[in-house]
Amino acid sequence: MINKGIASKEAARFMANVSAEDKNKALINISKAIRENTKRIIEENQKDIDNGKKKGLSKAILDRLLLDENRIEAMASAVEDVAGLQDPIGEVIEGFKTYNELKISKIRVPLGVVGIIYEARPNVTIDAAALCIKSGNSCILRGGSEAIHSNIVISDIIAQTAVGSGLPKGVVNFIDITDREVVDIMLKLNSYIDVLIPRGGSSLIKKVVENATVPVIETGVGNCHVFVDDSADLQKAIEIIVNAKTHRPGVCNAIETILIHKKVAELILPNLKKRLEEKNVELRGCSETVGLINCKQATEEDWSTEYLDLILAVKIVENLDEALEHIYKYGTKHSESIITENYTNSQRFLKEVDAAAVYVNASTRFTDGGEFGFGAEIGISTQKLHARGPMGLKELTSYKYLIYGDGQIRK
Amino acid sequence: MINKGIASKEAARFMANVSAEDKNKALINISKAIRENTKRIIEENQKDIDNGKKKGLSKAILDRLLLDENRIEAMASAVEDVAGLQDPIGEVIEGFKTYNELKISKIRVPLGVVGIIYEARPNVTIDAAALCIKSGNSCILRGGSEAIHSNIVISDIIAQTAVGSGLPKGVVNFIDITDREVVDIMLKLNSYIDVLIPRGGSSLIKKVVENATVPVIETGVGNCHVFVDDSADLQKAIEIIVNAKTHRPGVCNAIETILIHKKVAELILPNLKKRLEEKNVELRGCSETVGLINCKQATEEDWSTEYLDLILAVKIVENLDEALEHIYKYGTKHSESIITENYTNSQRFLKEVDAAAVYVNASTRFTDGGEFGFGAEIGISTQKLHARGPMGLKELTSYKYLIYGDGQIRK
Secondary structure (H helix, E strand, O other), X not given: OHHXXXXXXXXHHHHXXXXXXXXXXXXXXXXXXXXXXXXXXXXXXXXXXXXXXXXXXXXXXXXXXXXXXXXXXXXXXXXHHHHHOOOOOOXXXXXXXXXXOOEEEEEEEEOOEEEEEEOOOOHHHHHHHHHHHHOOOEEEEEOOHHHHHHHHHHHHHHHHHHHHOOOXXXXXXXXXXXXXXXXXXXXXXXXXXXXXXXXXXXXXHHHHHHHOOOOEOOEOOOOEEEXXXXXXXXXXXXXXXXXXXXXXXXXXXOEEEEEEEHHHHHHHHHXXXXXXXXXXXXXXXXXXXXXXXXXXXXXXXXXXXXXXXXXXXXXXXXXXXXXXXXXXXXXXXXXXXEEOXXXXXXXXXXXXOOOOEEEEEEOHHHOOHHHHOOOXXXXXXXXXXXXXXXXXXXXXXXXXXXXXXXXXXXX | OHHHHHHHHHHHHHHOOOXXXXXXXXXXXXXXXXXXXXXXXXXXXXXXXXXXXXXXOOHHHHHHHOOOHHHXXXXXXXXXXXXXXXXXOOOEXXXXXOOOOOEEEEEEEEOOEEEEEEOOOOHHHHHHHHHHHHOOOEEEEEXXXXXXXXXXXHHHHHHHHHHHOOOOOOOEEEOOOOOOHHHHHHHOOOOOOOEEEEEOOHHHHHHHHHHOOOOEOOEOOOOEEEEEOOOOOHHHHHHHHHHHHHOOOOOOOOEEEEEXXXXXXXXXXXXXXXXXXXXXXXXXXXXXXXXXXXXXXXOHHXXXXXXXXXXXXXXEEOOHHHHHHHHHHHOOOOEEEEEOOOHHHHHHHHHHOOOXXXXXEEOHHHOOHHHHOOOOOOEEEOOOOOOOEEEOOHHHEEEEEEEEEEEEOOO
C-alpha cells in the first residue's frame, strides 16, 4: 500500500506537467485497448459473476457487476468522450494586479493523488482512471471484492497502456488485495493521498468519513423531496414525481418523500396513486394521506429513510413553511424540488432550501454531471467544502497563485 | 459544547439569508462597541498578562497577548473594513442552460458553522467573528487559555452587539472552558460544525488534522525558500532575501532556507552575510557555503526546519534542477520564490513548483489576504482541497445550484 502511495505521488508530480495532447493520446489508446481486450474482460468478469452467484448476491448486484460487449463498448466510448473534453489544467481562473504592481494569476492545477474507494460496479475503475488522467492527477483505486477479477484486468489494461503512451508508472494504481485492512491504511495515508472519494452505500461512506485522516469528499446519500405547492400545475407535478421516483429508483437523486400542500392533496392524490401503482411503487402516507387514499401508514422512520427502492413516503403539509421545516429536518442537502406557479414561493424555496441542487418545476434526476453538461462525473458531493453537487473534471483540481514581481519587498 | 453546536447550527440557517445591509449594520455596531469598551478590554487583558508573567511566558508571547488602546482601535477599524467589503453571498459564480432548457445558476452560499481553534492572539477572536458574520456563517471560537479573559470580554461584546443588531443568538459562540477535552469533542462534532480551521503552531495543527472527523482546512506551516538563479539581479536578490527573512521572522510566509546557484554564490554571499548580520540573522550553511563564508554548518535537520526565528539556512546548488528537487523534498507547498532574469527558468519554476504561491523576483512575505487585496484574511491554507493560500471571505463560502425548469423530466 505504501509502495503504491509512493509511486502515485511520484507519478502525480510528473502528471501535473503533462500536456493536454499527451494526456489525450493516452486516453485514446486506453479506449482502443479496452475494445481490443473485450473478450479477455468478459472472461474475467464471468469469474466474478460465477463467484457472485455462489455467494448468493442479489440480482440487482449481479446486474451491476455484469460486463457484456455493449457495456464494454460504452466504457471505451466514455473514455473517448473524456479525451474530447477541454483540459482543465492551466486555466487562468482569475488574474489581478496589486497596489504595488505585483501581477497575480490564479491558475488551475491538479489535486495530486486521488484515492477512490468504491463497491461493485467495475465501470467505476475506468471512469475514475480516465477523469484522473485528464485532470492531471494520479489515482489509487480500491474496488469491491465482488468485482475483483474484472477490476484487475481493466486496471492492468489501463496502467499498461498509460505507461506505453508515455505517462508515468504509478499514474493508475489498483489495490488488488481485497483485505479490508488495506482500506484502513489507505484512510490514513496523508503523506501520499491528497483526497479520498468514497462511492457506494451509506455504510462505506460513513466508515470513510469517520476514520480517514486524509481529506474526504463525501458523496451520495440523498433523501430527496418534491414539494407540490397549492399553486402547482398538477399534471406537471405528477409527471415530475413519477419520473423522480421511478426513472431509476436505486440512485441518490431519486426522491424518497413527497410533500403536498393540503389544498391540493385531495385533487392530486388519486391520480398520482394510480400512476405510481402502474410503476409498482408502494406508498406510505401520513395520517391525513391515509384518510384520502388507501395506502400503508408511514412511521417517523420513513421520513428519514433513503429507500433506493420503489417506495415513496407521502406527507400532507399546511403550507410552504411546513414543507421547508420538513426538508430542513430530514433532508440530506442533495436535491430538492418545488412544483409551483407562484413566483414568491419559488424564490423562497430556492433561497431557503440548503441543498446542492434546488429545483423549480423539474425532476431531481437531473443532478448529474452528464445532465449538467460537465461531460463526465466522478460522483455527487453532498458536502459543502471544495465541491458540492455533481463533480466533473474541475472538481478534481485545486489552484495555485503565480506572482510576477520586479523586486518587490514588503514595507 | 453540544448546546453551542445546536445554537450555531440554528443561527447558521438564519444567517444564510440575512441581507448584506443587516450584516453590515451589525458589524458597524460591533466596531463601535469594541471602541466604547476599550477600558474594560484592557482591564481583562491585564489579567491575562499578569497570569502570563506568573507562568513565565516568553516576551514574544506576552507581546502577542497584549492589547493597548492602539491595538484595540486597530481591531475596531478592521471590523469596519470587513463591513465595507462586498458581500460574497448570492454571487452568481456561473450560469448556463442545458440541452433541455433547464436554466442553472451556481450561486455562492455560506459554509454554515465554522469552527476556529487558535492560540494566544486575542485579535483572532474579533477578526474571525467579523469574517464569519460577513460571509453569512455562524462560528464557534476556541482560543488559547493564555488569552481567556481577553477573549471572553471581546466575544461577549461581539455576541451581545450582534444579537442587539438583529442577528440570531448563537451567531458567535466562544468556548470559555479551557479544558482540552472540549477541543476533542469539537473535533468530532460533525452534526453541528461544517469546517474546522486551526490557527497556530504545528503541534496544534497536527492534532486537529489527525483527530478531527469534521472537515479541516489546514493552515500555516511554511518552510519557504528563495532560489537565486545564476542570472539573478543580485541586488534585488539581497533585498528580497533580507525582507523575506527579517520583515517578520515569526510568520509562515517568512523564508527559512535560501538556495544559491553555484555560479553566483561567491559573488553574493559576502554582501548578503553582511546585510543579514546587521539584522542579527544567524546563518547555517552547507559545506560549500562554509567554504566561502564564516558561518555555522547546517545539518540535515536544518533543511526541514521552520525556524520562525532569525536563522537562515543556506545551500549552494548546481542548477535550477537541484533547487527544484530541494524544494520538492523539503518544501511545505506554501510560498516559494525564484530570483532570475532568465525567462525560461522563471517559467519552469512557476510551472514545476507545487505551492500555494510561486513568485518570480518578489518577497514571499506577500502571501497574505491583505496584500493580495482580499481585504481580510482568516488564515493561509496549505492544503489543496477547497482553498489554497490566503483565505478571505470567498474561501468561507460554498455554492449551490439553482435550477429553473418548466416541467422537465429525465428521459
